[in-house]
Every structure is written in structure tokens, then in C-alpha cells.
Amino acid sequence: MPRKIAVLGAALLGIVLLGVILISADQTQAVVLGIGGGALIAAIALSVTLNYQGSGVVNFSAGAMAMYGGYIYYGLRTNGQLFLPPIPNPLSLIEGLAHLFGASGFSLPKIPVFIQLASSSGGHEAYGTIIKGAAMPIWEALIIALAECALMGLLFHLLIFRPLRKAPVLARVVASVGLFIILQAIVVLRYTSSAQAVGPILPQHPVALPRGIRLPSDQILLVGIVIVVTAVLWAVFKYTRFGLATRAASENEKGALVLGYSPDFLAGVNWVASTVLAGLFGILVAPINQSIDPYTITLLIVPALAAALLARFRSFWITMFAGLGLGMMSAWIQLISNKSWFPKAQGSALPGLTDTIPFILIILVLVFRGKSLPTRGAIETIKLPFAPRTKRVLPASLGLAAATFVLLFIVTPGWRLAIVNSLVGAVICLSLVVLTGYVGQISLMQMALAGISGFTLSKIADAYHIPFPIGPLLGACVAVGVGLLAGFPALRVRGVNLAVVTFAAAVTIQDLIFGNPAWSGFKGASVAPPQIFGLNFGPNEPWTKFFSGGQGLLPNPWFGVFCLIVVLLLIWGVVNIRRSRVGRQMLAVRSNERAAAAAGVSVSKTKILAFGVAAFIAGIGGALSGYRFGSVSSQYFGAVPSMLFLAFAYLGGISSVSGAVVGGLIVSGGISSIVLTSWLHVSDQYTLLLAGIGLITMAIFNPQGVAGAFRTAYESFRGNRTESLAHLPLEMSESKS
Amino acid sequence: MAVLSTKGLTVTFGGNRAVNALDLKVEPGQLVGLIGPNGAGKTTTIDAITGFVPSQGRIEFKGEEIGSLSSTARARKGVGRTWQSSELFDDLTVLENLQVASESVSVGGFLRDLVRPRNDDIDALISILDSLDLGGTQGQLPTELSHGQRKLVGVARALAAKPAVLCMDEPAAGLDTEESQELGKRIRALVDGGLPTLLIDHDMGLVLTICDYLYVLDFGQLIAEGTPAEIRADEKVITAYLGQSASTEAGA
Numbered sequence: 001m002p003r004k005i006a007v008l009g010a011a012l013l014g015i016v017l018l019g020v021i022l023i024s025a026d027q028t029q030a031v032v033l034g035i036g037g038g039a040l041i042a043a044i045a046l047s048v049t050l051n052y053q054g055s056g057v058v059n060f061s062a063g064a065m066a067m068y069g070g071y072i073y074y075g076l077r078t079n080g081q082l083f084l085p086p087i088p089n090p091l092s093l094i095e096g097l098a099h100l101f102g103a104s105g106f107s108l109p110k111i112p113v114f115i116q117l118a119s120s121s122g123g124h125e126a127y128g129t130i131i132k133g134a135a136m137p138i139w140e141a142l143i144i145a146l147a148e149c150a151l152m153g154l155l156f157h158l159l160i161f162r163p164l165r166k167a168p169v170l171a172r173v174v175a176s177v178g179l180f181i182i183l184q185a186i187v188v189l190r191y192t193s194s195a196q197a198v199g200p201i202l203p204q205h206p207v208a209l210p211r212g213i214r215l216p217s218d219q220i221l222l223v224g225i226v227i228v229v230t231a232v233l234w235a236v237f238k239y240t241r242f243g244l245a246t247r248a249a250s251e252n253e254k255g256a257l258v259l260g261y262s263p264d265f266l267a268g269v270n271w272v273a274s275t276v277l278a279g280l281f282g283i284l285v286a287p288i289n290q291s292i293d294p295y296t297i298t299l300l301i302v303p304a305l306a307a308a309l310l311a312r313f314r315s316f317w318i319t320m321f322a323g324l325g326l327g328m329m330s331a332w333i334q335l336i337s338n339k340s341w342f343p344k345a346q347g348s349a350l351p352g353l354t355d356t357i358p359f360i361l362i363i364l365v366l367v368f369r370g371k372s373l374p375t376r377g378a379i380e381t382i383k384l385p386f387a388p389r390t391k392r393v394l395p396a397s398l399g400l401a402a403a404t405f406v407l408l409f410i411v412t413p414g415w416r417l418a419i420v421n422s423l424v425g426a427v428i429c430l431s432l433v434v435l436t437g438y439v440g441q442i443s444l445m446q447m448a449l450a451g452i453s454g455f456t457l458s459k460i461a462d463a464y465h466i467p468f469p470i471g472p473l474l475g476a477c478v479a480v481g482v483g484l485l486a487g488f489p490a491l492r493v494r495g496v497n498l499a500v501v502t503f504a505a506a507v508t509i510q511d512l513i514f515g516n517p518a519w520s521g522f523k524g525a526s527v528a529p530p531q532i533f534g535l536n537f538g539p540n541e542p543w544t545k546f547f548s549g550g551q552g553l554l555p556n557p558w559f560g561v562f563c564l565i566v567v568l569l570l571i572w573g574v575v576n577i578r579r580s581r582v583g584r585q586m587l588a589v590r591s592n593e594r595a596a597a598a599a600g601v602s603v604s605k606t607k608i609l610a611f612g613v614a615a616f617i618a619g620i621g622g623a624l625s626g627y628r629f630g631s632v633s634s635q636y637f638g639a640v641p642s643m644l645f646l647a648f649a650y651l652g653g654i655s656s657v658s659g660a661v662v663g664g665l666i667v668s669g670g671i672s673s674i675v676l677t678s679w680l681h682v683s684d685q686y687t688l689l690l691a692g693i694g695l696i697t698m699a700i701f702n703p704q705g706v707a708g709a710f711r712t713a714y715e716s717f718r719g720n721r722t723e724s725l726a727h728l729p730l731e732m733s734e735s736k737s
Numbered sequence: 738m739a740v741l742s743t744k745g746l747t748v749t750f751g752g753n754r755a756v757n758a759l760d761l762k763v764e765p766g767q768l769v770g771l772i773g774p775n776g777a778g779k780t781t782t783i784d785a786i787t788g789f790v791p792s793q794g795r796i797e798f799k800g801e802e803i804g805s806l807s808s809t810a811r812a813r814k815g816v817g818r819t820w821q822s823s824e825l826f827d828d829l830t831v832l833e834n835l836q837v838a839s840e841s842v843s844v845g846g847f848l849r850d851l852v853r854p855r856n857d858d859i860d861a862l863i864s865i866l867d868s869l870d871l872g873g874t875q876g877q878l879p880t881e882l883s884h885g886q887r888k889l890v891g892v893a894r895a896l897a898a899k900p901a902v903l904c905m906d907e908p909a910a911g912l913d914t915e916e917s918q919e920l921g922k923r924i925r926a927l928v929d930g931g932l933p934t935l936l937i938d939h940d941m942g943l944v945l946t947i948c949d950y951l952y953v954l955d956f957g958q959l960i961a962e963g964t965p966a967e968i969r970a971d972e973k974v975i976t977a978y979l980g981q982s983a984s985t986e987a988g989a
Contacts, residue, residue, distance in 0.1 A: 387828050573851045580850030581840040588826045588837040595824035598787060599838035600812040600898050609847070 029213050030335035031328045036219035036288045038327020039226040040066065040297065042320045043281035044304035045311075046226075046233065047274040052313040053237075053250040054270025057161055057172050058496045060503070060643075061179035062278050063301035067294060068183045069149045069279020070286045071191060074198045076141035080134050081114040082148070083190045086689065113190065117144065138201060145283060146276050153275030157268045163700045165267075169495040171699040173442055174650050177643050178699065180298070181692035184640075187294045189685055195293035198286050222284060223324070229277065230320040237316070246270060250313075299639065302507050303330070305500050306358035309365045326361075330354040355511045359504040366493045366501055387437055387587055387655035388711065393575050400661070401568055408560040413553045418674040420539065420555060420628055423563040426664025427621035429649040430570050430657070435614035436646070437655035438583060439607060440590035441490055442499040444642050445506035449615045450622030451514055451637025453479040457623050458525035458632050468530045475626075476619030482509070483615025484608060491604045503639060510638030525633075527626035530562065537562050539628055555628075563624055567664075570617055575657050577613070586610055644668070644688070647695040653705025662706045666691070738800055739764050740902045740933045741786070741816065745794035748778070748785050748957075755781045757957040758794065763902055763935050768928040770944040770965075771937050773954035774977060779937045780821065782954070783904045786935075787811055787818045799901070813841075817900025821907040823891040825879040831890050832875035835862040835897040865893050869923065885916045896927070903927070903934045909943055921947045941978075945969065953977070 044062045051059040075083050117136060136144075156179065164172050202218035209215055237243035241259060249256035249263045256263045286292040303326040311318035333354045343353075404423075408416055428446055435441050453475035460478075461471030486505045490498050529538020539555035577583040588596040589606045597603050626632045635641075648667045653659020666672040668687050676682040676690075702709055739762040748756040756778040763769045771779050785792035788808030796804040803811050812818075826834050839858055849855070866872055869889045879887055888908055895903055908924065909917040921943045928934050938944050944951065945965045953961040953968060955977045961968060968974055 576851050576854045580847070580854035581836065581842050582847050582850060584829060584833050584837045584840070585842060587828045587833075591826040591828050592824050594789060594808075595820060595826065596837070597789075597808040598812055598818050598820070598824075599894060600809060600841075601837060602807075602809045 031332045032209070032213055032215055033219070034328040034331025034334075035215075035324055036222050036285060036327070037300075037331065038324035039219075039222040040281050040285035040323075041300055041303045041307060041327050042226050042323025043229070043285075044278055044300055045307035045319045045323045046230065046316060047278040048301075048304055048308045049311065049313050049316065049319050050233070050270045050274040050277065052308070053246050054274070055157070055161055055165070055267035056250065057164075057176060058305070058313075058500065059179075059274070060173070060176045060301055060305075060499075061183055062274065063298045063304060064180045064183040065149070065152070065275050066278040066282030066285075066300070067292070067297040068152075068187060068282070069145055069275075070198075070282035070292045070297065071187050071196075072148050072279070073141050073145035073201075073283040074196060074286065074292060075114070075191075076117060076136045076144060077138070077199065078135060078196075080117050080136045082117050082144065083114050084112065085186045086113075086189060086686070087111045142201075142283065146279060149275045149279030150272045153272035154268060156275065157271035160696055160700070161271065162264060162267065165264075167699070170436065170440070170442055170650075170654075173496055173499045174646065175696050175699045177444075177647060178692045178695035180301075180643065181647060181688055181695065184294050184298060185685075185689040185692055189689065191294070193294055195291040197291050200287045201284060202287070204287070216288075218284075218287065222281075225284065226281070226320060226324070230316045233316045242266070242269070295640075299507060302355065302504050302639075303327075303358035305504070306361045306365070309362055309497070309500065326358055329357055333357070353512065356508050359508040362501060362504045363489055366497055367489055386708070387578065387590075393571075393657075396658075397568060397571055401564060404564055405561060408557040408564070413555065414678070415674060416557060416560060417555055418669065418671050420560050420563055421667060421673075422664040422670035423560065423567050424621055424624045424628055424664075425645075425648065425667030425670050426567055426660050427570060427624060428618055428645045429652055429660035429663030429667075430567075430574050431614040431617035431621065432646060432649040432654060432663075433657060433660045434574060434577065434586075434617065435610050436649070437659070438578065438586040438590060439610040441487075441607060441610060442495070442502070442646070443611075443614065444499055444503035444639070444646055445486060445509070446614065446618045447622075447637045447642040447645050448506040448509040448514075448639065449479045449483050449618040450625065451632065451634070452482050452509065453619030453622035454527070454626035454632035454637065455513065455525060457626050458527045462526070462528045468532050472530075472620060472623030472627075475623045476616045479619030479622065480612050480615045483611050483618070487608055487611030487615075490607050490611065503643070506639040506642045510634060514634030514637055526631045527629070529630070530627055538630070540630060559627070563628075566620060566624060570620065571657055571661075574617075574660075578657070582606075582609065644691065647691055651691070651694050651698050651705060653707030655705075656707050656711075658711070659705045659707035666694075666706075739797070740799060741935065742797045743782075743786065743794060744797070746782065746785055746796065747793045748781050748790055749793075754957050756785060756792070756954075759952075759954070759957075759959055761935075761952050761959075761962075763933045764950075765933055766928065766931070767933050767949045768925065768947060769933075769935050770948035770951040771935060771954065772941065772944055772951060773960075776956070777954040778957040779954055780906055781957075783818060783906050783935070783937060786904060787816055812898065812900075815899070815901030816904070817895040817898050817902070818904040819888075819891045819895045819906055819908055821910055823879075823887045825887060825890055825894070827879050830876055830878055831866065831871065831882070831893075832859070832862060834879065834890060834894050835865065838894045838898040862897055865896050869893050885912055888912065888920070892923075896932075900932065903932055905934060905936045905938075907938050908936070909938050909940050917943055 044066055047062045047065070048059055051057050051062070072082065075081050160175050160179065161172070164175055200218065202221045204216050204218045206214045207217050207220060237247060242261065245256045245259040245261040246266045248259060249261075249266050256266055282292075282297055286297070289296070304323065307319050307322035307326060310322045337353070404419060408419060411419070428450060431446050431449075432443065435443050435446075453472070456475040456478040457471050460466070461474055466474060486502060489501045493501055529536055529541060531537065537556065537558040539559040541556045541559075542554075543556045543558060577586070585596065585601045585606050586609075588599065588601055589603050593603050596606075622632070622637065625636065629636070645667070649660065649663045651666055652661070652663025664670060668691070673687050676687065682690075698705060741763040743759055743761050746756055746759040746761075747754060759778075759782060761769070761771070761782075771782060773779050781790060784790040786796055788803075788806065788811045792804065794804070795802055798811070798814055798816055801814075803814060803816070806814070826837065829837065836856070836858075839862060863872070863875060866875055869892060871886060871889055871893060874882060874886065874890075879890060882890065888911070892905070892908060895905075905924070909920050912920060917940055924934065924936065925947045936944065936948065945968070948965060951961075951963060951965060951968045952959060953971070953974050960973045960977060961971045963971070
């Protein structure tokens, strides 16, 4: 068995490598110091595994949950305040109306932002202000925080994942992405995005280990706790009826019913266990870095997914050891990055290599094991959203284009910018329509690909004075190259596993390329404005009014017109793909890979083509956004923005071109943002939260997206147009019976 | 020369031989039946011939070894198949389902289609639909059709690829007796029109009536082959079916 030899070889290589590292004492010291972070990775990975076993959901938000748990606890520890998610207040509507009619100076009760739990000396509750309160004792805070985690797990199950039990993989991935966005958005709303200092929870005195290695006691305790947790999970799953039923359910839901448990109950219990586990370790591990922020722990989901995948979402022990190993590995890389031979970028060590290791591990596991990864026996009764043949495209797009054209010149600059943002956003959504909507391949890396193109435009095209139309096309082609590289695993990997691969790829691209100072610097890389025949139509080029609008008020509407033309061209192409033979083959692959192969369709070529086309479109989007900001920066591209764009595209309607247009309207900074902020006076900070909630709601109630809802409404308005079948009399052929 | 033949075809699932050293032949103009009780390895045989499960032994199409080709490549060479549960592309209309099978793509064609998509060959596809009494359904979605019609669309899709040999996996499953007989006549007509076919079905009455030659599998093993008359008289076959063949004989 060549595969067994390969696995053995890899294991041997790992052991030798470990031996080499452990020979030198300072390396050992550094590696051991990574074990605390490794415990958190292990715990998040265990949480992911529990979710998968219990309900077949690969939970992208497990890291976010750990982070959220940490914030609950440290809120209580700092000043005894339990922070609440924003709850819509119906009274504010009445207030708003009253203000509209001139009544002022009165205010109705507000829903609090925090609950003061520990007695505050002389303090009182006040809306929106963090007041100093007394710190809550450790045990009380811990119990309350874990209780809230448990409650959240139960709510996630009841409100989100139970309704999605029979939904396609895409809907469940999208829902967990939505949860990720929501949890992060709530914490940013309450505590801002900057790091908060946290005090110790476990004792932190140095302990001397053999060979002169010193390790803080809290790290040793953390490893002990994660081992105990793993042992308990292992014992429960091996020896109890409940564990047996969960394992049975993860293979086939009927198996659990035979053992007398409803799959629903099992899923719920496992959700609670997994959120409590993630929350607990978020709380326990945060003090290692003395601070907590909304991003670091959240993104540990990538190594955690690598660990869980290595253990096939099954073995708790392998999961745990892989998690600890990844933590130690990243600590070791940090150490060796100080060495002189380590790859450098502008004098300092190349960043992002720590994140590359889980990515490589994920790729190896998935590519070598691709087909043997577990799939659940649950029946998917809800289909992927329908991908209709687009009708009446020309009049609709010309009408919209004309309206947009006029608006670009007459609206105020804020609105003009929103229109431009929506146009750029629509381009990224279009790329997802091709890849996810037409071929059913989930990608969480489209913004990273866009970024690749943007950085190419800035660093290569501008540096070598490559003129305008070639520069962005070159960028898009580089994006295609990277997209194809990332697409190759897709030939062996399906559904949620592909989401994992692409997400890991996005994180790696973000840290390794966008975070590389040689490429981006700290302010981002500048992009020269587009111009052709000496005619500059960059967003910051002064323009002359000719019927309305102010002279010199930026952005330049001609840049909007340029974006509009690009969007129209891409829409034309994507609509034609759906109408062409390639589009039919794409939908055939999406619908049934075996049957497509039997019909002579090359499944792998179709997927690779889709990855290429989608990367090209995303690349064009990246170039546009580079022009729009005059620069490219790592904040705008990368893993989380990629997630957000999948969210926007899905919300708009992932399987149709009109959905991409709607998706463009709702991207952050787009038309919906300006409507929310300037008409409804909703703070811009709420956009992400609303996107997350909208995403989950849409995944549950209307997988067709906003555009699909309109289409259904329109068609039922037009009346059922399917004609009755013309049953012709059977025409007997001569038979030879 | 046989259009399609296997020599020593063996499929192993984890040490268990689902198909064991099977030799079979489909000659031009022949309708060959492959029968056997549940779990005999009939569908596995078709899956192996069309490249959906890995197999050992030789698979020859018009004298050329095709066992190492991908399922897509075998389909393009002319080995068509239908599926037990139709497996239609539910997001595509009936006509589009057929188009997927009939069309080939090229890079140049793709780029041309980006600017201006073309549809050719539609008349040929419509006439396939008409020949299976599916005329008028081309604009409908598979989900809007009856079960029997869906099965026929599956057949039409396989025909749209212009196969040189067709493997049909239980085309009559789930049809009532009348529909089943009607389908049998159509299959016979296809074969007589020049399409050699390998047919799997549970309906013994149907298979014994329309086939030219039969292979009988039991637990992956070939237990009998011959003309329908020979198979009816075969002791081993009667034992394998535990008297089932007696009742179908009465029906036929």
C-alpha cells in the first residue's frame, strides 16, 4: 500500500525533525512555550469535531466562540459587567417619529448594553458608557461566562442549525460563516477592535523542567486540562450510550434513532458542549498574551480545522495532539525567524510562515485522503438555489446602466462613492456566481484573489509602467494563476472541505503576501490612476461639470462610468456563460458529478475552468478597488473580507447574475450602507452585524437570495406559465418480441 | 467483433468480490440482458464498464482496451449509460439535459460563447425527444415531469451523446406493468435501429421477452448465459431466483 508507506514516511520525518529541534535547548524552550497556544488550538479543534459528530456542521465560528467566551469573562472580571448583543428596541421607532414631529427632550427606556452584575461602588447603569464597577470573583465570572456560552450553543442549535438540518452543505457553511461575522461584529461594537488587557486566571509562576527549560505553570495546567477534556470526551464517546448514539448519528442519522436518541437532541447537546469547550479555553488561554482582541483567537480556526481534518473529525486524541503540535510548530517558526538564514523581506523576517503550516497540512490531508473523508448519511432534501436562465437581460441591464450613469453625475459625492463601491462589489459577487452558483464550489478566498490582482497591478504593472488596459488584465491573469493553484485541490475535495481549503488559502495569502512589507508596506501599496490616450479617469481626477454637480467634488463620476462599463461587460459574459454549452456543463457538474461524467462532461476541466474564470473576474474586481482607493492594503483583502463577500453574494442570490447585482448593493460601503446610515440613521458599525444576521436568515428561509425572492414573486404574479403536458398518443415502433 | 466485451472483469470492495472474473460480450445489433437477484453485482458491472468503480480485467470497446480511461473519456468514445434513479440535472430543462450530453466544448468555442452563445443541433435533440414521446417537454424542468417521463429523459440524454453502445441500469424500475412493456418496445426499437445495448432489469418478464442473449449473475459470479429460452430452462437460474422465475414465466 503506497499510501501507508507515505504516511509512515511522513511520521518518521516528523519524528526526526522533532529530534533535531529538541537537541538544542533554546529551541526546545521556544517550542515548549507554544504549547499553551497549542492547547487553545486543540480545544477549538475538539469543539469543531464535536459539532461535526453531533450535527454534521463544520463550524467556522468555533474560534470566534472562544474569543466571545473570553470577552464575556473578562468583561465580568474587569468591572462586573455582562455585555449584551444589540437587541432591536421597538421604542426607538416611536421616539424617532416623535422627533420627526418636533417633540424633543424626552426619551423612552433603552435596552441596556451591559448588565451590572457585581456591585459597583457608587456606580450605576448608564447607556453606552462603561462605568467602573467592582471586579467579579474568578469562579462567579467563570460560571456565568460558561453558562452564557452554553445558552448560546443551545440557541445556535435551535435557531440556526436545526432548521438547516436537511439543507445543502453550502447553506450550512454560509450559516456558520454568518455566525462568525455576528460574533465578531458584536464584540467590536461593545469593546472596539483594539486589544483589551486581561489579568491572569491560572497561576503564572515559572516551573523548571529538565534540561534547564522553564515553562510558566499556567501553560502546564492548560495542557493538563486539555488532556483531561480529551480523555473525558474519548471515554464518553467510547463507553456511554450517548456517545455511541452520536457516533452512529454522524455516520447515519437512523443509527441514533435505533439507539433511542433523537438526532436533534444529540446535535443540541453537542452544540452546547462545543461552545462551552471553546469558551472555556478562550478564557483560560487569553492571559498567555496578556490581552484579548476580536481577531487573533478567532482566526485560530484555521490551524484548528487542520487538526480536526487530520483526525478525520473523529479521533479526539489525534485532534488534540495535532492541535498541540501546531501550536508548538508556530512557536518554533517564530524562533527560527530570528536566524540569519530565514527568508527576509526588507530586512525583517518574512511574516506569515506560521500560518502556512496548517494550510500545507490541510492541503496534504485533503488531497491525499480527499475521497475517503467522512460524509454524513443525512438526506439533503433542500437543494442548492435554482440557477435560472436569465431572461430579458438586455433591456434590464441597459435600463439600470442608464439610470446609474445619470445618478453618477447628479448625486452627492457620498452617494457617488457608494455607487462605485457597489459596482466594485458586484464584480466580486459575479465571480462567486460563476464558481459557487454555477458549479457549486464554495470559495472563501475570492477577496484574497482580488487582492493578488490589486497587488500585481501596484507592484508590477505600475513599477514597469505597463499601460492601463494591460495592467489590470495582467493582475487578473496572475489572480487566475493563483486561483487555479488553489483550485486543484477542488478536483479531489468537495463541499465543506473545499471551503476549508479556500479559507486556509485566503489566510495564507493574506499573511504571506499582503502582510509582506516588501509588497504592501504598512500603509498599503499605491496604485496609479487608470488613463488611456492621456485621458485620466481615476477617482481623484478633478472633473468639469457639464450639467449638474460641483466642480472638483470627488470621486470623479467618470471613474464610476468606467466601473459601470466593466460591470456591464462582465455581466454580459457571465449571462452568456449560463446560456452557453460551458454553462450547461457547469450546472450539470453542480447538479450531479457522476451523471455529468457519464454524459461525457469532464468534471475536473469544468471545475478548473470555473476556478479560472472566477479568479479572473475577482482579479478585475481587485484592480477596480485598487483604482478606487488609489492603493491596495491588506485590510481590504484577505480571509475575513472573503467570508464577507461570500455572505453578500449569497444574500443577493448566489446562483444568478441579478443576485450579484443585489449583492453589490449590500456590500459594506455600498448603496445599502449609505441608505442605512444617512436615511435610517443606523450606525455604520451595524452593517456587519446586519449582514451576518441577514445571511443566516437567508440561509434558513430563502436560499435563493434576495434576487430569487423577487423572481419568485414576479413569476407568481405573472401566473404559472408552465403549460400542461401534451400527451401525444404512443407511437408504437415495430418490436420483435 | 463485439462492440463491447469484458474479460475476467473483477470488482473488489474491501476484500469482497462484488463481480468475479466476468466475461461478457455485446455484439452489434444485440440486446443483451444482465440479470440476477439483488446484490448480484449487476449495477457494479455497469459501473465498472463505464468507469465509475475501479476494476481489474479487460474492458474492450470495439477491440480497444478502455479500462484505464476515465469515465468521461469512455463516455466520449461512445459507451453510454443510464442510471437506475435517472440522475437528471434538475437545474437544467429537459432540452438542456440533452444538450449537455450532445455538445463538446473547446477553448475557442468558450470564448466565442462569451460574446455570443450559439445553440446548434437542437433539431436532432428534439427528434430524440419526439421519438420517446417526450415532445413538448423540452422547456420543462425534470422536477415537473412524471416518474416515467423522467426515466425516458434519462434514456434520451444517453441517446443525445450518440453512443455506440448503451448500458441501461434498470430503466423499468418504478414503472407499472403497462409502462414497463411500453418501455421494452422502445428499447427493442432502439437496438433494431442500430444501437447495441446491455440491459439490467428486475422485471424478468420484460428481460426474457425482449433480449437476444442473457447473462445471469449471482453473488458476483456468472451462473448461466444463453438465449432467453435456454435461461428459462436453466436449473441454476431457477434455484437462484427461488421459484421467482416460475411465476414470471406464468406472467410471460
